[in-house]
Amino acid sequence: MKLVAITSCPNGIAHTYMAAEKLAKAAEKKGHEMKVETQGSIGVENELTPEDIENADGVIIAADKQVDKSRFHGKRVLEVSVTDGIRRPEELIAQFERNEVPVYAEQVASAKLKSITEVKKERSQKQNPIYRNLMNGVSYMIPFVVIGGLLIALSLAIGGEPTEKGLVIPQGSIWNNILNVGVASFTFMVPILSGFIAVSIADRPGLAPGMVGGYIAANGSFYGSQAGAGFIGGIIAGFLAGYIVKAIKRIRVPQMIQPVMPILIIPLCSSLLVAAIFIFVLGQPIAGIMEGLTSWLNGMQGASKVVLAMILGAMIAFDMGGPVNKVAFLFGSAMIAEGHADIMGPIAVAICIPPLGLGLATLLNKSKFTNEEREAGKAALAMGLVGITEGAIPFAARDPLRVIPSIMIGSMVGAVIAMLSGVADHVPHGGPIVAVFQAVDNVLMFFVSIIVGMIVTALLVNVVKKPVDVEN
Structure with missing residues (x-):
């Protein structure tokens, strides 16, 4: 067969x-x-003609995330998660x-002929649309947080002057301008998140109302706060805009009005x-929730900090980039803009511990791993360095019951050390690479946290795993 994906x-x-890579190799193995x-972060590559x-x-x-299927009408189409x-x-x-x-x-036409039970069963087997829509917004938001965080961190690290109130950048300096560009990038974060959540739900007509809603959500002056x-308001605004647009699109209008429906x-x-x-109903209550969350984070001390770090570290490692990981990652990314880079610090440590720990494990005890896993260990070390x-x-795919608990414990340990040490990360990413860009506060303890976490993971994995066959 000839297949495309x-x-x-x-x-x-x-x-x-x-x-x-996995799909291409599987097809080749089967003779297809x-x-x-x-459709990656740098755009579409190897585009289907x-x-x-x-x-x-x-x-x-x-x-x-949302993929346009209109070009595949008349073709057999199988939709699954990227993990599948x-x-x-x-x-x-x-x-x-x-x-x-x-x-x-x-598929569209035949769905009407199926019983309600069958349709519900099919829907339940598909990926949660709320997660898909949310991740579509997050994927477009991340570059703005990265730019903002890096520029602010670099301007403070290089242009900041120590005072009683901390690092201060002199007014009129070039670094003050760079700081302002970073702050401007942050202001786009919530509108972009909202806009592309709405796009995922209602296609392009959802972009403008989604971004307008996100801007209002991020500016309390609209509702007296x-x-x-x-970011909580931005998420709600995006879903609200998307479903309102979707409902309006279903309204039947005279043919002469149809051309101006999507643009006006x-x-x-x-x-x-x-x-x-948002202005009259949701704005103030959600702002109150955000103020409460900020106060709670500011008031965290001792045991409460440890618990939060353990939860975030476990979530990051649990499904290694899956939905649970993304929830913790989104929380940390949003907290950067709220002035809590110290929440992203433990997350940045936890992000790189699973691959680094497993890569180290393959070097410490080769008898516990197949040749294929040892090669994967080298790749894991490289991937861990860049988060x-x-x-x-x-x-984890080969031995989930032993590997997943080991990487969760390692990430939890690293995250706790980072949290108690005041490690902060000003960009939504992890691994040693973020320290290279001077985006990390307390660099020494950042690396100590990573090293301890990866050693814990490596030792645990080698303790619980059984030796492989000599032939491997």
Whole structure:
């Protein structure tokens, strides 16, 4: 067969390319041809041409964010999460071999003929749409947080002058201008998050009302609050705008009005509705929640800090870039803009411990790992240095009951040390790479936390794993 595929994950870094590689190798192993289009952080690569699609016997979409399927009408289309593309590529291809994948255009029409029970069952098997929509917004938001965090960190590190109140950048200096650019980048964070959540729900008509809602959510002056509704408000605004636009799109209008619906009526009506709901109903309560969260974080001492670090470290390691990991990552990223880079610090440590710890484990005790795992260990070490947790996936896929608890404990230990040491990270990323860009406060303890965590992981894995066969 000739197959085509698309892979895409929320961050567009590791999962996107790992799934592409796994699918291509599985197809080759089974004697099929496959071309894989990747929709990563740098854009579309190896793009599928009309000829590729026309000649294809089937399409696999392994993605955790919105992918345009309109070009695949009339083709057999199988939609799965990007994790499925990594973990069970041969099983996905086998579904085409058994002719079990329906034609995309027929899926929409035939759904009406199915019983309610069948439809609900199918929906439950698919990925949670709320998670998919949220991650679509997060994937577009991250670059703005990275730019803002790095510029602010660099301007303070290089241009800051120590005073009684901490580092202060002199007014009128070049570093003050760079600081202002970083702050400007942060102001885009919530509107971008909201706008692209709405786009994921309602397509392009959702962008304007989503961004307008996000801007209002981030500016408490609209609803008489000193503090804005922050990232929580931005998420709610995005979903609110998306579903309002989706509802308006379903309204039947005269044919003469249809051309102006997407460019005038839908954006105008939905933006006014979202603004009104936020200004008069949701703004102040959500701002109150954010103020309470900020006060709680500011008041954390001792045991409460340890508990938070343990929870975040465990979440980061648990599914290595999956939904649970992304929830903790989103929380840490949002807290940077709220002035709590010390929350992202433990997360940045926990992010790199699983791959670094497992890479170290393969070096300490080769008898516990196959040749393939030892090679994966080298790659894991490299991925850990640049903060890609997914480097641990090959090990967890082979032996989840032993590997996952080991990396969770290692990440928890590292995160706790970082939290108690006051390690802060001003960019939403992890691993030693962030220290290179001077984005980390208390660099020494940042590295101590990572080293201790990776040693704990390595030792635990080697204790619980059984020796492999001599042949391996």
